[in-house]
Each structure stands twice: as structure tokens, then as C-alpha cells.
Amino acid sequence: xxxxxxxxxxxxxxxxxxxxxxxxxxxxxxxxxxxxxxxxxxxxxxxxxxxxxxxxxxxxxxxxxxxxxxxxxxxxxxxxxxxxxxxxxxxxxxxxxxxxxxxxxxxxxx
Numbered sequence: 001x002x003x004x005x006x007x008x009x010x011x012x013x014x015x016x017x018x019x020x021x022x023x024x025x026x027x028x029x030x031x032x033x034x035x036x037x038x039x040x041x042x043x044x045x046x047x048x049x050x051x052x053x054x055x056x057x058x059x060x061x062x063x064x065x066x067x068x069x070x071x072x073x074x075x076x077x078x079x080x081x082x083x084x085x086x087x088x089x090x091x092x093x094x095x096x097x098x099x100x101x102x103x104x105x106x107x108x109x110x
Contacts, residue, residue: 001028001029001032001033001039002028003023003024003027003028004061004062004064004065008061009023009024038069038070039069039070040066040069040070040071042069043062043065043066043069043070043071044066044071044075044076044079046062046065046066047059047062047063047066047071047076047079047095048079048083050062051079051080051083051087051091051092051094051095052083052086052087052088052091054091054094056094056095056098059095059098060098060101060102063076063095063098063099063102064102064106067102067103067106073099073103076099077096077099080092080095080096080099083095
């Protein structure tokens with residue numbers, strides 16, 4: 001599977017090549033390719049984990065990946081609403097704004 005951060009992750013190879021290599025090999029080629037969960041479900045779980053842990057630097061790329069993996073805009077919105085009560089309202093608002101940006105960008109690209 002192609003890493004959602006694409007070129008941003010490739011830039012890190014100049015300073016931490018082993019981290020980039022292991023991310024590609026272990027996380028995306030082994031973990032994400034396991035049969036136990038669909039990529040759609042893995043994406044929804046990843047978005048939830050990143051949102052609740054306030055890891056917004058990686059959330060935007062994973063929101064785009066979730067949409068590509070079949071999670072709908074409505075499902076992402078429902079997840080953010082649900083998690084607002086368990087994680088925090090500010091985390092949900094921030095994630096919702098990121099989702100809006102991703103959706104607007106995808107709509108503009110056609």
C-alpha cells in the first residue's frame with residue numbers, strides 16, 4: 001500500500017532513512033495489508049486514533065485515505081460527532097475543519 005504522506009515521508013529519508021523504510025515495509029506493506037480488517041475499517045480506526053490523540057499533523061492525509069478506502073463523508077462526520085463526547089469537543093472541531101478542507105480540495109480537483 002502506498003503511504004498516505006507520500007513525498008512528505010520521502011523527505012524524512014534524508015535524516016531518518018530507517019524510519020521511512022520501516023514505515024513503508026512494516027506499517028503499510030504488512031500491517032495495512034493484513035486480512036483481519038478491511039482497509040476501510042483500518043482507515044476509520046486510524047482517523048479516530050489520530051483525532052483522539054490530537055495527532056493532527058497526520059490526520060489530514062489519513063482523512064483523504066479514508067475517503068479513498070470507502071469511508072463516506074457522512075461516516076467521518078458521524079465519527080467526529082461521536083468522538084466529541086469521548087475525546088474532546090476541540091479535537092472534534094479541529095478534525096471536522098480538516099475534513100472540510102480535504103473534501104473541498106477533492107471537490108475542486110474533480
